[in-house]
Amino acid sequence: xxxxxxxxxxxxxxxxxxxxxxxxxxxxxxxxxxxxxxxxxxxxxxxxxxxxxxxxxxxxxxxxxxxxxxxxxxxxxxxxxxxxxxxxxxxxxxxxxxxxxxxxxxxxxxxxxxxxxxxxxxxxxxxxxxxxxxxxxxxxxxxxxxxxxxxxxxxxxxxxxxxxxxxxxxxxxxxxxxxxxxxxxxxxxxxxxxxxxxxxxxxxxxxxxxxxxxxxxxxxxxxxxxxxxxxxxxxxxxxxxxxxxxxxxxxxxxxxxxxxxxxxxxxxxxxxxxx
Amino acid sequence: xxxxxxxxxxxxxxxxxxxxxxxxxxxxxxxxxxxxxxxxxxxxxxxxxxxxxxxxxxxxxxxxxxxxxxxxxxxxxxxxxxxxxxxxxxxxxxxxxxxxxxxxxxxxxxxxxxxxxxxxxxxxxxxxxxxxxxxxxxxxxxxxxxxxxxxxxxxxxxxxxxxxxxxxxxxxxxxxxxxxxxxxxxxxxxxxxxxxxxxxxxxxxxxxxxxxxxxxxxxxxxxxxxxxxxxxxxxxxxxxxxxxxxxxxxxxxxxxxxxxxxxxxxxxxxxxxxx
Numbered sequence: 048x049x050x051x052x053x054x055x056x057x058x059x060x061x062x063x064x065x066x067x068x069x070x071x072x073x074x075x076x077x078x079x080x081x082x083x084x085x086x087x088x089x090x091x092x093x094x095x096x097x098x099x100x101x102x103x104x105x106x107x108x109x110x111x112x113x114x115x116x117x118x119x120x121x122x123x124x125x126x127x128x129x130x131x132x133x134x135x136x137x138x139x140x141x142x143x144x145x146x147x148x149x150x151x152x153x154x155x156x157x158x159x160x161x162x163x164x165x166x167x168x169x170x171x172x173x174x175x176x177x178x179x180x181x182x183x184x185x186x187x188x189x190x191x192x193x194x195x196x197x198x199x200x201x202x203x204x205x206x207x208x209x210x211x212x213x214x215x216x217x218x219x220x221x222x223x224x225x226x227x228x229x230x231x232x233x234x235x236x237x238x239x240x241x242x243x244x245x246x247x248x249x250x251x252x253x254x255x256x257x258x259x260x261x262x263x264x265x266x267x268x269x270x271x272x273x274x275x276x277x278x279x280x281x282x283x284x285x286x287x288x289x290x291x292x293x294x295x296x297x298x299x300x301x302x303x304x305x306x307x308x309x310x311x312x313x314x315x316x317x318x319x320x321x322x
Numbered sequence: 323x324x325x326x327x328x329x330x331x332x333x334x335x336x337x338x339x340x341x342x343x344x345x346x347x348x349x350x351x352x353x354x355x356x357x358x359x360x361x362x363x364x365x366x367x368x369x370x371x372x373x374x375x376x377x378x379x380x381x382x383x384x385x386x387x388x389x390x391x392x393x394x395x396x397x398x399x400x401x402x403x404x405x406x407x408x409x410x411x412x413x414x415x416x417x418x419x420x421x422x423x424x425x426x427x428x429x430x431x432x433x434x435x436x437x438x439x440x441x442x443x444x445x446x447x448x449x450x451x452x453x454x455x456x457x458x459x460x461x462x463x464x465x466x467x468x469x470x471x472x473x474x475x476x477x478x479x480x481x482x483x484x485x486x487x488x489x490x491x492x493x494x495x496x497x498x499x500x501x502x503x504x505x506x507x508x509x510x511x512x513x514x515x516x517x518x519x520x521x522x523x524x525x526x527x528x529x530x531x532x533x534x535x536x537x538x539x540x541x542x543x544x545x546x547x548x549x550x551x552x553x554x555x556x557x558x559x560x561x562x563x564x565x566x567x568x569x570x571x572x573x574x575x576x577x578x579x580x581x582x583x584x585x586x587x588x589x590x591x592x593x594x595x596x597x
Contacts, residue, residue: 054449062580071377073377076350076352077355078381080472081381081384081385082380084385091483098455098533101527102353104530105357106353110466111361114383117524122533123534124534145482158545161539162569162570163573171573171575171576172576184462184505184506190463191462195470199350200348208388208389224536230455232414247390250475252376254395255430256375258394258498261397261499262395263432268435272431276490289439294389297389297447299446300446301446301450307452310452322583
């Protein structure tokens with residue numbers, strides 16, 4: 048990998064919103080793309096070709112897969128009316144309508160169920176909670192590779208976890224058979240440069256990276272430092288609350304999950320037994 | 323991104339084990355790294371510096387996080403004795419001992435619980451099944467960015483899902499508090515060039531990429547084509563079975579999950595209520 052000229056503030060410093068962060072000795076174009084990530088919520092009307100989506104999916108399929116089970120699939124949604132209905136499920140997220148493509152990533156045991164049925168073989172292991180996590184994780188590893196591939200091509204993306212607000216409606220919309228569950232959506236398109244958001248700082252590394260064993264009390268200091276760094280970004284965006292207030296509100300109660308408290312029932316309705 | 327000279331067989335063709343796959347018009351060093359991925363199971367004794375691990379973690383923290391909750395943490399394990407004990411949990415995977423670093427990625431609600439307790443605030447939303455998936459997915463997106471960063475630096479990795487064979491033992495080993503759950507490990511080190519494995523072909527794209535709505539019966543043809551392409555690799559590796567036989571055996575029964583049928587109980591023991 049060739050060396051890339053760092054900007055005055057190094058991307059690692061930008062990621063933590065902390066100009067005192069140590070600058071790494073190693074750097075390359077891949078690290079640049081990874082650190083530059085921003086979720087994009089305003090898109091230009093420019094198209095994204097089917098060839099480009101195929102390239103994102105071959106990148107996605109290049110990610111590791113647990114025991115090579117490959118228990119995920121992705122649905123490429125371009126129909127404006129269908130995107131508009133899925134945007135409604137997601138609480139009216141306008142960028143789903145605006146961007147040319149919504150990729151819906153699924154945990155998919157239907158392919159293996161069909162294979163088992165064709166061979167008269169049992170697939171009882173798929174009925175356990177463990178297998179649902181394997182499907183969710185496999186889908187996430189794949190989708191993240193697609194995100195990195197998209198950003199390397201100058202495209203923007205944003206994950207849409209809010210498809211889980213109403214999984215039955217998503218399943219009906221995409222004709223998902225039993226044993227296929229929509230984990231999240233991913234909007235893909237050309238970023239509108241007018242959006243102009245900055246890279247969002249994350250918690251200090253000391254809070255999330257532990258040596259040998261886990262340290263909880265030490266995280267208080269990191270969270271306090273983080274509040275100052277992210278506060279500036281939130282106030283630029285006109286968001287009135289602190290990170291602490293935002294995360295505590297998000298997870299305060301059953302009601303704050305926006306329907307996702309029903310996830311167990313939704314998975315059961317899709318044939319996931321979760322033993 | 324600059325153009326990279328493609329090898330005689332294009333990486334996309336290699337990924338599908340199919341030389342008739344269409345060569346993409348676009349290419350760059352990021353796509354190259356993504357498509358070149360192989361899980362590495364033999365390592366040189368060469369060290370990986372703490373600085374390099376910090377760089378992988380800043381790449382990991384650059385991945386999207388659901389509602390910016392950042393409900394994951396990672397434990398960097400270097401102690402040879404601890405790695406040996408964790409290798410035992412994973413059914414004796416020697417590469418965990420061989421490589422200098424094992425990163426254990428966790429779904430982490432302890433940080434937010436401490437914050438909620440400090441503020442006398444409720445965190446009832448964390449008690450739902452949905453929140454456990456958010457933790458697993460957040461950890462997976464982060465870890466996959468770390469994998470891509472590692473491979474861009476010439477390092478090798480392999481995911482260790484088998485840490486879920488005995489989550490209580492992993493938690494004791496890493497002093498994980500309640501509300502922190504080890505999702506998977508990730509071995510990081512310098513690949514031993516003597517391993518010499520090839521890129522593993524994946525299912526034809528037609529099986530996993532769907533247009534507008536999901537198609538199940540059409541996947542039979544893709545799986546049949548895949549059996550031929552992967553059969554060659556399996557026989558090179560001395561593995562006697564077809565992909566179909568391998569995946570059906572993996573998910574055949576409760577016993578074939580190697581202890582992961584207990585995942586619900588393990589999560590409950592770690593304080594995850596999964597309502």
